[in-house]
Amino acid sequence: MHIEKNVFDNLIYTLLNEKPKSKDNLNARKDLKEMGIRQDLWPDDNGRYHLALFSLTRDTKRLFLKTLKNVLVPDGYSSNISRCVDDVQHKISGLKSHDCHIIMEQLLPLAIRNLLPNHVTATLVEFCSFFKALCSKSLNLEDLEMLQNRIVVTLCHLEMLFPPSFFTVMVHLTVHLVEEAKLGGPVHYRYMYPIER
Template identity: 45%
Template sequence: MHIEKNVFDNIFYTVMNVSGKTKDNLKVKANLELYCNQEGLQLFEDNGRVMKSPALYVLDKTKLQYFCKWMTELRLPDGYSSNISRCINLENLSFHDMKSHDCHIFMQQLLPIGLRELLPKAILGAIT
């Protein structure tokens, strides 16, 4: 269960683009640019700063607001999972204090449904 929670945290923080917790950073983009010749993976320079283009698997702010609002309105049966809506902060669009069982339920059953409309099918298929 705890290994699954670690995998969930890595995938979820990358999709949510949480600074400091995402695995998608400038070093990774530089390696991808070096080894892969795909459109959209290149770094670019803006006013002397090296920037990365947003990946297809990262949710923008409107999609993130939609996803968090959907999660707060979600109702689950008693004993199925704890109240996941209490783990969501709508002000800064973040998740916190999820137990390993909550992560299991979320990753196995809720994530494919919640991200179905927000991510491209190829990326959703790889995540789920």
């Protein structure tokens, strides 16, 4: 549950390029230059850098936040997500763990589908679908084996898109979630959302 929230925070703040919380910053770009990889993301001599493929521009950020602000869900499905979206400052704040769960699994694939390049969108949708499949009400071992292989490939695709600073411990822990589901059974029996509410 908290892994999903932390992964969501990494992802959403990096997509929105929110300066204090984004994993794509000047230090991350300098690290890429020092490692000698991904020359297209290196900063110039003045410390300036351009937006990466995975960052939303001002117009696409406005469309993304407008989509989240205008979404209507059934009563009790989630809290009022629109109150967490700030149209003026183009920020998202105050989301609870369950809101992050709903956005990550249901709304994010819809909200980004036409805003980013196709290969970026496909990778992010695959990442979101991993959490959705893992949180389903019934699991069988064959599906979990396929899910384990899918998350490894998805993380490899994410490593080709995002800088190394994006991959915190929480992002790497997603590899172990399938094994945890094998040992503990379906995830919804172990979630704390009802208790937190």
